[in-house]
Amino acid sequence: MLDPERIRSVVDLQQRSYKLLRWATDAVDRGFITFDRLHRYATLPEATLGWLESHYSDVPLNARPDRDQLRPFSNLFSTYLENSFDLIEQPGQRLFSPEAHCFCPMCSWLVAAPRLQTKKVSRQNKARARKLQQIAIKQVAVDHAHPIIDESIEALANDPALRETLALVAYGYDRLRRVDGVAEGPATLALWRGFAWTTHGSPNPDFELTAQAILDTQAKLGGAVLAT
Ligand SMILES: [Zn+2]
Structure with missing residues (x-):
């Protein structure tokens, strides 16, 4: 049986995921999120977690999970990105020079956020x-x-x-x-x-x-x- 508490919690985290992506897309466009610091994250969930921990107070309240929910949120957010969108490389439209930005999994997604394309369903x-x-x-x-x-x-x-x-x-x-x-x-x-x-x-x-x-x-x- 689906546990009502867990379902409520996950739906809440999911709505925050949408809002986080929308906010991040806008913030990248406005230059509010920068990519000049190099991270050493190997996986997207780990990179999301680390990124959220260091930018926690920048994220709007309605897009931000409680601190004790950061790990499940990072898991959900990363699978949302990876399963819903394709990262399309369009060098001509890059906002950031290829040599200058961090290539950790989170920064790679954020750099591309304004140009994500929904995955096709096969x-x-x-x-x-x-x-x-x-x-x-x-x-x-x-x-x-x-x-x-x-x-x-x-x-x-x-x-x-x-x-x-x-x-x-x-x-x-x-x-x-x-x-x-x-x-x-x-x-x-x-x-x-x-x-x-x-x-x-x-x-x-x-x-x-x-x-x-x-x-x-x-x-x-x-x-x-x-x-x-
Ligand atoms: Zn990075």
């Missing part, structure tokens, strides 16, 4: 997203101690009335793995589109992710599983 990513939804169905069946056969899992996974529900519950499980630093790659983007996009394939401008929606859909999926 057929493989969609297949993996589908697998994650089937795993979520099995998990919910286990939570209810309800035996379920593969045919029923398949039938639920194919039910168009459960499209958003399945994507959102699987996404909830994925969030909890993310704060531990385990990421599924762009399959998560495919899940996201399952509930935040319309069936016509465009983003729903009114959509806003809430912890309550994840928990409510989990309960709804529980009902569907119990009916099999």
